[in-house]
Amino acid sequence: MRKDTSTNALNEKQIRDSCGMAYSLNIIGGRWKPAILCRLSYGLMRYSELKKSIEGISERMLVAQLKELEKDKVIERLVYPEVPPRVEYKLTALGLTMKPMLAAMSDWGNLHRQQVNAVDEQTKVVY
Amino acid sequence: MRKDTSTNALNEKQIRDSCGMAYSLNIIGGRWKPAILCRLSYGLMRYSELKKSIEGISERMLVAQLKELEKDKVIERLVYPEVPPRVEYKLTALGLTMKPMLAAMSDWGNLHRQQVNAVDEQTKVVY
DNA sequence: CTGTATCCTAGCTGATACTG
DNA sequence: CAGTATCAGCTAGGATACAG
16 A cells, blocks of 8 residues: 555545445435434424424425435334324434434534634624 | 423523534535545645545536635635646644544444445445 | 536425325 | 425536636
8 A cells, every 4th residue: 555645645444434424414414304313312202393393394394304314214203093193203223323423513513603603793693 | 491291392402402513514514525524634635636536526516615615614725826736625723623523424424334234235335 | 737617407495285 | 283295496516618
């Protein structure tokens, strides 16, 4: 394995890392999945709770994202055959393994957001 | 702070977490930024090296993503007024603080990808 | 070598209405 | 309550040619 040219040379590990990251993004990326996963990381919630808590999401998108997450086996759908119907969503065992990653992402985001606010806008804090 | 109803109740921390995560995704999300950040996390690279190492990316997208990352202050653009021109990209101090998050994401992705391969396809391993 | 400029497509996303 | 169905718009992304 040659040390190669002047600057940074590609190696297999970097390629794999990039693939892994892209793979994670495929699952947790997009506009709504972070919000869903974050909420479910605190415990199970039912459909209507998710819908109410995630401001601006349409039913169409909520259902679509939940389905994808279910397909990827990170969340689980629990249907109770009652009237009125009740459906709950929760992280699977695999989903729970994402918590460190999710935590790292929200931590960095919150920290950086604060810094940006502090530098650029001084007082503007939006939650 | 009431304990609220039957299942999981929203609280301020969850909202913030979700925002932080979405904020991170705004910066590192998309199809190409993970690949770029992963490579630069190992050290500086010049434009042509990035282009060559990231298979399938067009010049248009590479430039666009690099510009966004620069605007977000996570990478830095170093221009050497030479002939032929040379431009290098590297993580900023802020960009370096992302490394734990990036590592968490690539680790989880690689691990989960292996599991999926192991369960669903036995032998198929694509890098 | 390091980009711009132009045009084009596909799929994500939103709004709304409807159903078991 | 927990979804489906349909239509339409936007924008991220891709192909190609050109420029400093």
